[in-house]
Amino acid sequence: MSTATMERFSVSRTLHLARWNTVLLVRNRLALSYALVFPLVPLPMLLLGDRGSSTLGISAIGGVLLLAGLFPVFYNVLSQFVSRRDELVLKRMRTGETKDGELLAGIALPGILCALLTCAVAVPIAIAGGQMVPVNILLFALGAVLATVMFAAFAYWTAAWTRSAEAAQLTSLPVIVLASVGPFVGGLPALSENVREAISLTPGAAMTELVRVGWFGFDGFEATTSTLSFAETWGLAGQPLLVMLVWTVIALDLARRSMRWEPRA
Structure with a gap:
């Protein structure tokens, strides 16, 4: 990215847009409950x-990590972007000083902050519920941040073929299934090693593995005892972090290629 491009990106405009979108989110009590309570x-x-x-x-x-990515970020960003596109809000804003990156970041930030807040709240609640203190809380936090960026990228990609906010209920299903197959199917003991390896490359499976390694210090799928130290967790977290990063890059590239700023004909 060139220096000129960096200069054109305004943090103050982005934060202003984020505050505006936050106000709209707070006014929608149903969307706010999905963002803060449902995860x-x-x-x-x-x-x-x-x-x-x-x-x-x-x-x-x-x-919690999965739902925080799917609802405050993915579905919220998808519906907000499509609604503003259909209302020609995005088209009007792009004719002024606001840049595309500022618009995208401003829409995504409120949901991302809600997701990170729910993940933070989950830590003391889980410990109070009898769970061990995380072996590497920094790794859990890094996974949460990367997950929110990944699901925001998925949202903008999905928006490319979503005709209306109502249609988002259907067009969001492929990403929801892709993200959910790992946590719900990957743990079945009857799966072959090849199938398990394939499932481990899905976003949800990578997030679950980060919880196993970063929170519980488990070394391997069948481990039931915490054996990893703080430093050792970073080494085993490499694959799930890479999986999430690759999915993020893929989604961002596809979104960039197919982004629509005006309603579909």
Whole structure:
């Protein structure tokens, strides 16, 4: 990116747009509840089984991370972008000083902050529910940040073929299924090693693996005891972090190639 391009990007305009989108999100109580409350729904699982069970902990905490990416970020950004595109808001704003990157960041930031807030709140709740203190809380935080960026990229990619905000209920399904197959299917013991390896390359499976490694310090899929130190978790986190990064780059590239700023004919 050139210096001139960097100079054209205005942080102040981006934050102004983000504040404006935050106000709209707060006014929509249903969307706000989906953003702040729904991602925490998996946490009561910690009280339904054996207190301190790592299996329940991985499912619950991984579920929070997944839902925080899907609802405050992916679905919220998708519906907001498509709605503003259909109302010609984006077209009008692009005729002024506002740059494309500022528009995209301004739409995504409120959902990203909501997602990171729910992930932060989940930490003390999970510990109070009997789960161990995270071995590497920085790795968990890094995974949460990367997940939000990844799902924002997925949202802008999906917006390319979404005709209306109502249609987003259907067009969002491929990404939701792609993200959910790992956590819901990847843990089945009957899966062959080849199938498990393939599933590990999906976004949701990578996020779950980050929880296993970063929070619980587990070394391998079948591990049930924390054996990794803080430093060792960084080494094993390389693959899931790379998987999430690759998906982010793919989604951003596809979004860039297919982005539509005006309503579809």
